[in-house]
Amino acid sequence: MPKVQNWQLGREMDYPFEQAAPSRQFAFVININRCLGCQTCTMACKSTWTFSKGQEYMWWTNVESKPYGGYPQWWDVKLLQKLAEADPQNPGWEGEPEPGANSTRPYGTYGGQTIFEAAKISNEPGQVLGHLPTDDEWRHPNIYEDTPPQSGQPAPGQFDQEGAQLPEHKTWFFYLARLCNHCSYPGCLAACPRKAIYKRPEDGIVLIDQEECRGYRKCVEACPYKKSMYRATTRVSEKCIACYPRIEGTDPQAEGVPLETRCMSACIGQIRLQGLVELNADGSWKHDPSNPLYYMVKVAKVALPLYPQFGTQPNGFYIPPRWAPRPYLRQMFGPGVDEAISKYRTPDRELLGVLQLFRRSNKIIFKYKLEKGPKVYEREVNGKQFELYDDTVIAYGKEGQELFRTKVEEPVVVRPEQYANSI
Ligand code: SF4
Ligand code: SF4
Ligand code: SF4
Numbered sequence: 001m002p003k004v005q006n007w008q009l010g011r012e013m014d015y016p017f018e019q020a021a022p023s024r025q026f027a028f029v030i031n032i033n034r035c036l037g038c039q040t041c042t043m044a045c046k047s048t049w050t051f052s053k054g055q056e057y058m059w060w061t062n063v064e065s066k067p068y069g070g071y072p073q074w075w076d077v078k079l080l081q082k083l084a085e086a087d088p089q090n091p092g093w094e095g096e097p098e099p100g101a102n103s104t105r106p107y108g109t110y111g112g113q114t115i116f117e118a119a120k121i122s123n124e125p126g127q128v129l130g131h132l133p134t135d136d137e138w139r140h141p142n143i144y145e146d147t148p149p150q151s152g153q154p155a156p157g158q159f160d161q162e163g164a165q166l167p168e169h170k171t172w173f174f175y176l177a178r179l180c181n182h183c184s185y186p187g188c189l190a191a192c193p194r195k196a197i198y199k200r201p202e203d204g205i206v207l208i209d210q211e212e213c214r215g216y217r218k219c220v221e222a223c224p225y226k227k228s229m230y231r232a233t234t235r236v237s238e239k240c241i242a243c244y245p246r247i248e249g250t251d252p253q254a255e256g257v258p259l260e261t262r263c264m265s266a267c268i269g270q271i272r273l274q275g276l277v278e279l280n281a282d283g284s285w286k287h288d289p290s291n292p293l294y295y296m297v298k299v300a301k302v303a304l305p306l307y308p309q310f311g312t313q314p315n316g317f318y319i320p321p322r323w324a325p326r327p328y329l330r331q332m333f334g335p336g337v338d339e340a341i342s343k344y345r346t347p348d349r350e351l352l353g354v355l356q357l358f359r360r361s362n363k364i365i366f367k368y369k370l371e372k373g374p375k376v377y378e379r380e381v382n383g384k385q386f387e388l389y390d391d392t393v394i395a396y397g398k399e400g401q402e403l404f405r406t407k408v409e410e411p412v413v414v415r416p417e418q419y420a421n422s423i
Pocket of ligand 1: 179180181182183185186187188189206222223224225226227228239312
């Protein structure tokens with residue numbers, strides 16, 4: 001099997017195809033700390049792309065309550081279990097993370113087997129270790145919503161005042177919003193015997209050619225995130241298309257300007273930011289700290305990939321929730337969790353500015369700039385000095401045009417008395 005470079009694992013890994021990288025890559029950051037679980041994103045996608053016959057159980061984007069929820073049910077637990085059985089000696093993450101934005105080992109080196117490597121040593125056929133969910137597992141898109149683990153819950157009638165204290169809540173859950181990660185090394189693409197799945201060279205979006213697909217469901221089995229789905233009425237598989245007419249700017253609403261996807265721009269909680277990052281030939285990200293996604297993932301390291309150990313190099317990144325147990329989060333987002341939470345709890349001036357960019361516009365932000373303003377607040381947070389500056393953050397589009405500017409300090413607007421009861 002050819003070798004490809006996986007920056008998230010800090011090493012080369014086996015993949016059925018030679019190294020090839022698009023010039024730009026679709027990517028997104030989701031801030032779990034602020035997700036409401038309102039499912040507006042879920043319904044925005046559903047009402048746009050999957051409202052037809054045969055798509056009743058097709059949720060290209062979904063929001064599940066962790067640790068028990070999942071769509072399809074147990075998608076991650078089942079794969080983690082299979083990987084553990086195939087690779088019982090897994091040493092996990094090794095070595096110290098290499099500092100710096102251009103680091104080739106930002107989280108250290110993963111010593112275990114990816115889904116492509118584990119497939120070679122497992123007894124199962126195929127290029128990718130995976131599993132095909134049962135019909136029942138696809139049936140309950142929001143099972144275990146808002147369900148915390150039992151341990152740590154107070155006895156009936158008792159109020160546990162310690163239960164919701166940081167740094168970790170004893171009773172906890174969090175909302176995990178998910179969609180196709182448009183992976184750099186897609187499991188779905190690797191497994192398709194028809195070669196019906198392809199990754200676009202201009203933006204890294206992964207699509208299924210509906211003419212070529214014969215509905216073998218190998219992609220459904222191989223996608224570790226279970227984001228390729230079978231449609232019984234057409235007998236072919238479908239998946240998130242990254243709303244590509246919006247990304248291209250060819251959507252009638254776009255007027256030639258690249259727009260963020262439907263699930264991103266509909267987000268009520270303003271927790272999603274999506275864009276494109278520029279890539280080098282080996283798939284690493286071109287150094288560009290003025291791109292807000294690059295800044296959060298590579299410079300601040302506040303946003304982390306979902307289950308990087310699977311090996312597909314997913315392009316969805318998450319700011320992990322502050323209140324959840326760290327071992328659970330480290331399994332899900334890798335060893336960068338502690339640093340990411342620490343940065344998020346006491347953000348520096350630049351990060352605070354970048355966090356203001358979320359959902360101020362539906363247009364894709366290609367670059368941003370910070371204009372310095374006065375200090376308006378300071379205090380100690382978790383033993384660290386925190387200072388708030390009323391900086392102005394300016395967002396720029398694809399052609400360098402200014403999209404908007406926003407301030408860190410939200411302005412206070414006092415409604416004139418004669419409009420006090422107006423709506
Ligand atoms: S998340 Fe799944 S469906 Fe999407 S590109 Fe990765 S492997 Fe393919
Ligand atoms: S990017 Fe578009 S197609 Fe994909 S999940 Fe979001 S709304 Fe659906
Ligand atoms: S719309 Fe935003 S806040 Fe609401 S569930 Fe989706 S990601 Fe969370």
